Amino acid sequence: MKDVSVEPHQDVGAGSGLDRRRALALAGLAGAGLGMGLRPAAAQNAPAGLPKKPYKFFFVCHVTLDQFFTPTIYGVQDACAAFGCTYQWTGSQKNVVSEMVNAMQTAIAAKADGIAVCLVDPTAFDAPTAAAAAAGIPVIAFNADVPTGSPNKRLAYVGQPLYQSGYNSALKWLQQVPEGGHVMLSISVPGSLNQQPRLDGYIQAIKDHGKNVTYDVVNAGPDPATEISRIESYYLGHKDVKGLFGTGGSDTYACGFVSNKYGLGKQGVPVAGFDLFPQTLTYIKNGDVNFTTDQQAYLQGFLPVQQLYLHKLSAGLVGPTTSDTSQAYVTKDNVDAYLAQSRFEGRTSAEPT
């Protein structure tokens, strides 16, 4: 992507609501076209392309060490390399909002050129976001967003609309739950702002679906071994369960583990969830898990840098735009591509050739 060079006004995706991935693909094609040498005359007339600018962007994340964000960091790195920017990955290790707010204030004090932040609290980030805006620093939300109608001054959200993605995922798995069936929904940390909305989406979908499906919500716990243990306990106490559904990466893996151990997938009990733990992918390949939702962590890093860069470069003419990155489900049919060693999914740090 380093040789992507498209003039701002040609980047139709930037303000028109065109699907971001298609816009990127177009940009990539344009870059590839230039690289392969179009007609010399055209090449000579082509503009020099976007300048590299040493902007510094701060990424404030709620779980800085979580493996989910490995491809996000790669996306940030690639976009920074393409536009000549630098970045700092900061925030909290364990979802501590005050640490994140401090990190934002540090970024403002350091005169950042832009801030991308996981808005994991509905109100706590309103003040620092307003402070950043007052200081002329654009703020974009990534991965987690404030609720609709919030007065928060972030310019756009890049990520998965969590509630909607839970709702959509549930509509997909509800097709395999029999009338009146009882299912288990799990959450690693009840109330956590990235999992709770998905769970709420699950529950709303069950209610809207109207097949008298009943459910229990299990507090799976903070580490994979505890999650496996508790979900297995739930299964042993409810052997008639007609589905196991996770709301995060590690509890989805735990659902897969239990499904694999007791052969639930083979008995037609649907198992599904979120994110791309390597073991979850193996379980999908083996038929123990039906599907998982890929929220394109790479794009959640690449797009904020691209948008902040364009916003800054155009002196605010190119406004950041909200981008839904969660259009992909991983199923048995496409899981092989995910299992390959790809920088875009964080399996390897090597750049694609």
Added chain:
Amino acid sequence: MSTVEPSDRALSLKPSRLPDTASRRLLVWLSRYREISIAAVAIALVAYFQIGSGGTFLSGQFIGVVLRETGRLGLIAVAEVMLMITGEIDLSLSSIFSLSPYLMSFLATTFGLPLWVGALIGLVLGVAVGFVNGIITVRLKVPSLITTVGTLFLLQGIVVSIHNSQPIVAPVEEPFNAIFGESLYDPADGLFSLHAVTAFTPFLWTAAVIAILALVLHRTTFGLHTVATGSNLTGAREIGIRTDRIKIANFMIAGALAALAGIINTAQFGSADPQAGSPFLTLQAIAAAVIGGTSLLGGSGTVVGALIGAFVVASLNNGLVMVGTQATRSDIYLGIAITAAMILNVQVDRLRTRRR
């Protein structure tokens, strides 16, 4: 039994002004074996869950789940007991629990190193971390609570840096995995087959470690010196016990046990996760140790009690889920139950001391 208070039994046999009633005899008995009160709690819990679940709790499969977790928590809990007896504590054990098996799996998948070699390296690493914790605590005079908070973060940082925070699908090498925790049990196997034994491997490891440590505490000079160091540091020094060495050695034992627990966990699930050991694990283990009758003040502790304490915590953890407690409430019950078990324990202990 394994309660470590050398003078205790002699004291409890002294004539007392209390009349020799059945209740007094019960009290004397209780005070001799402090594990009894917590064992009673454990039995009451099992009975409650057995009734609440309509008989599922005591099924082979479910007890397998609870004992597996008891094994994991129990190993960390006894590691804490050894330190708590000397008056120290180690909060970094959860990070060693993540790091050692992660390194083992990384070395196996990247350099093709056999798992048992990686496991050995992981164990040595656990011992080394314990050594460093010990040196910083006793030689540089930093309270162990702070020292080990430091190493907790340091090691967690290292484990996520090794391989970009990615969970590693650990290779399966038999008999290594079967020995260290993988369950080969299939419902088609007989209950008394070798495969059935593997369903309980993590627990058996913990039981073996506890048997050894109970012997060490009661039958060896090292055990005696460990208790002496915690109950009266100055006195122990004056009679020539090298208390610094004793403490460092116990830090090393704790590090090794945390590494072993992590390796067993990985062998069991076939996966090494950089977040495998959350600080939550250490806190639960400390709760298990205290529930089991070990004092936070040093000088007394019981490894058998820690195992029963771990069983109580594991039963609560899984039993609550099995009886269908909703996610938002389960931590409330867990918190109440842990506090209640501790209150009981502390009160029984007070009764004992009052009688002296």
